[in-house]
Amino acid sequence: MINPYNNLYIYYLDGIPNIDTEVQDNGAFLGIWEDEAVSFLFFSCFCDDIVKEILKKNKGIILVEKYEMTGEQWHGDKIEPYYVNNLCICPPWKIPVENNKTIKKIVLDPGVVFGTGRHQTTEDCLYLIHRLCTKNKIESVLDIGTGTGLLSLGAAALDCKQVMACDFNLLAVKTTLNNIRLNKFEDRIMAFQARGEQIMGIGCDLLVANIHYDVMQHMIESPFLLEKKYFILSGLLNSEAKKVLASLSQKNVHIIERRCPDGIWNTILGKPLT
Numbered sequence: 001m002i003n004p005y006n007n008l009y010i011y012y013l014d015g016i017p018n019i020d021t022e023v024q025d026n027g028a029f030l031g032i033w034e035d036e037a038v039s040f041l042f043f044s045c046f047c048d049d050i051v052k053e054i055l056k057k058n059k060g061i062i063l064v065e066k067y068e069m070t071g072e073q074w075h076g077d078k079i080e081p082y083y084v085n086n087l088c089i090c091p092p093w094k095i096p097v098e099n100n101k102t103i104k105k106i107v108l109d110p111g112v113v114f115g116t117g118r119h120q121t122t123e124d125c126l127y128l129i130h131r132l133c134t135k136n137k138i139e140s141v142l143d144i145g146t147g148t149g150l151l152s153l154g155a156a157a158l159d160c161k162q163v164m165a166c167d168f169n170l171l172a173v174k175t176t177l178n179n180i181r182l183n184k185f186e187d188r189i190m191a192f193q194a195r196g197e198q199i200m201g202i203g204c205d206l207l208v209a210n211i212h213y214d215v216m217q218h219m220i221e222s223p224f225l226l227e228k229k230y231f232i233l234s235g236l237l238n239s240e241a242k243k244v245l246a247s248l249s250q251k252n253v254h255i256i257e258r259r260c261p262d263g264i265w266n267t268i269l270g271k272p273l274t
Helices: 048-057 071-075 120-135 150-157 170-182 213-219 223-227 238-248
Strands: 008-014 029-035 038-043 062-069 082-084 087-090 104-107 140-144 162-167 189-193 206-210 230-237 253-259 265-272
Touching: 008 071, 029 170, 038 048, 048 062, 062 071, 082 120, 087 150, 104 150, 120 150, 120 206, 120 230, 120 253, 120 265, 140 150, 150 162, 150 170, 150 189, 150 206, 162 170, 170 189, 206 213, 213 230, 213 238, 223 265, 230 238, 238 253, 238 265
Parallel strands: 087 104, 140 162, 140 206, 162 189, 206 230
Antiparallel strands: 008 038, 008 062, 029 038, 082 087, 230 265, 253 265
8 A cells, every 4th residue: 555645735725615525536635624614625636626616616715725745744743653562553554564473453544634643642542541451351442532543443452342432523533434444443443423522421441532621621520420430531731631630639539640751741540439
C-alpha cells in the first residue's frame, strides 16, 4: 500500500457544504472536517475544479484559503511504527516484520485529522489500558472521543471482548471504522456517532475519555461514572486536571495514578470505591 497522505491539498471553507456521492467516490477525496460553521476538504491531489463545483452547488459557502503540504507536516509528526509496551502501532503502508511473538500489531491509518497516536495523552491512555487489561479482567470498554479509534484498537488487541468507540465527529467515526476493518476487529469493536455526555449510562468495565475539558466537566458529574469499574480521563492541561481532581475528591472514588510525564498534559486513572 502507498501512503495516501504523502501530499495533502486542503481547502478551508466558510460554511459546511453538502458533499455528493460523486465527490465522495472520487479516489482523490480524503474527507471533510466540520468545525462549527467552517469546514476543511482534504484531497490527495490538486482539485480546484471539484471544489469550484462544490461551491457552485452550495450557495453562500466561500473558499477562505487553500493549503498544500505533506501528511507529516499536517500531523506535525512522522507517520512510522512505534511501540507502547508490547503493542506495535504502525501505518498500513509500513508494517514491520516482527519475529517476537509477544508483540501485538495494531494497524493504524491516521486519516487526515486525528494524528498518529503520538500525542502524550494518547500514549498515556494506551499505557494505562495495557496495564489494566493485562492485570485485571476487563471485558468491556467505552472509548469516548475515539478519534482514529487507537485506544479502542488497543483494548481489542489486549483481548477485550466488547469495545464501544464513540465520537461526535462523523469523520472520526469513519476513520475508526476503517481502522476496525484493517485490524479485523469487527466482532469486537462497534463505532458510532454520539455526544460523550449523553452515553455515560452505557455499562462497561472501563471508561476511557480523552477529550476536551469543556466536555469532561459535564461527564464527571454524571452519576453513571461511579458505575464503572475503572475510568481513564485524559486530554487535560494542568489547571484543568486540578479542577477535575477537585471535583472527583467530592465523590466516592480512588485516584490510582495521575500521569503527566511532559509536565503539560494530564491523564488520570481511577476507580469507584465500593
